[in-house]
Amino acid sequence: MPAIDGSLDNHIYGGYHSEAIERLLGSGWAALPVIILAAHPDDEVLGAGGLLKYLKDVRIIHITDGAPKKMKPGSLGFSSSKEYSLARRAELASALRLLPGGNFETIELGIPDLEATFNLPFIARESASLFKKIRPAVVFTHPYEGGHPDHDSAAFAARAAIKLLEEEGAGAPGLLEFTSYHSRAGRMVTSEFLPGRDSVKFILSEGERLLKKEMIEAFITQRGALKVFSTDYERFRRAPFYDFNSPPHEGKLFYENFKWGVSGKLWRRCASRALKELKLNKLTIKKTDRLNASPVQKSVSNAFDFLLAAIERIFL
Numbered sequence: 001m002p003a004i005d006g007s008l009d010n011h012i013y014g015g016y017h018s019e020a021i022e023r024l025l026g027s028g029w030a031a032l033p034v035i036i037l038a039a040h041p042d043d044e045v046l047g048a049g050g051l052l053k054y055l056k057d058v059r060i061i062h063i064t065d066g067a068p069k070k071m072k073p074g075s076l077g078f079s080s081s082k083e084y085s086l087a088r089r090a091e092l093a094s095a096l097r098l099l100p101g102g103n104f105e106t107i108e109l110g111i112p113d114l115e116a117t118f119n120l121p122f123i124a125r126e127s128a129s130l131f132k133k134i135r136p137a138v139v140f141t142h143p144y145e146g147g148h149p150d151h152d153s154a155a156f157a158a159r160a161a162i163k164l165l166e167e168e169g170a171g172a173p174g175l176l177e178f179t180s181y182h183s184r185a186g187r188m189v190t191s192e193f194l195p196g197r198d199s200v201k202f203i204l205s206e207g208e209r210l211l212k213k214e215m216i217e218a219f220i221t222q223r224g225a226l227k228v229f230s231t232d233y234e235r236f237r238r239a240p241f242y243d244f245n246s247p248p249h250e251g252k253l254f255y256e257n258f259k260w261g262v263s264g265k266l267w268r269r270c271a272s273r274a275l276k277e278l279k280l281n282k283l284t285i286k287k288t289d290r291l292n293a294s295p296v297q298k299s300v301s302n303a304f305d306f307l308l309a310a311i312e313r314i315f316l
Helices: 018-025 043-052 081-096 116-134 149-167 206-217 220-226 264-277 303-315
Strands: 012-014 034-038 057-068 103-113 138-141 174-178 181-184 187-190 200-203 233-238
Touching (some): 034 043, 043 081, 043 138, 043 206, 057 081, 081 220, 103 116, 149 174
Parallel strands (some): 034 057
Antiparallel strands (some): 174 233, 181 187
16 A cells, blocks of 8 residues: 555655655555656656656656647747657657666657646546556656646646546545645745645655756756756655645746746636536535645745746747
8 A cells, every 4th residue: 555645744865765765655666556647748857757766667647748839930949849849758768768677658648738727627537547547556746836737737637537536436546746846935946845735855865866967958958947956856745635726825826927828717717617527526625725825945046037038938
């Protein structure tokens, strides 16, 4: 039984030794089938690149192809969104080849970047179908934190897919989250969760850190944006039962700083409609169990400027 059915008590581990991974995944972890439900190619490396080295049976499901439909022709030297998406897939393959052994099957749902918000029922149903077919013990995905609308859509889809399986009486996996990014006190915070819930932290060994750094460097098209993410540690936690009808935190969401065609209000409206279409109105929980904003614990200086510059190269 995965350890995530118990409590994660903010323990800090030095490297991914067997005892530490067992604390996260439970006994017999080396043979467990695992799914990573990620929004884009590279998210799995940013959130769990160090851990991936030790997992032997992994399927990575990408919700999007990593390329926006409205990508400016010639951006980053690519003539089209299709060419750009293929380049991102090739970068992912290069990154995964750096890992020793293991089964890293990748599956793409084919949604364009920034379009997951408008395809939530489809993503939830496809995820449920894949979970049922693959029968993972654990699914890793993004937290609902307002960093990127596709990240929030992954959080929604993972929880909705599990609920769909439970309602039909099928076995459902445990659900864990890796870190992404969010806004806190007006700054971009990476490699940390919004505060308020227990998590476990793995401080990477020198070898793990160097491997993760090399994997990140394989994503050549994303170098401007990825330089602000930590290669020193990784955090995981049990996925909360979010209220997807409410904002993940007070104030402006990070993605609302960009003209991406999605506001927090629009995302929540789409989530509400998706819940009704999926007949999962009971997926939400009391507002008192929401993640709330709190004073800054850690922020990355100039991270916002780095990411904005990288995004402008693609869209403007």
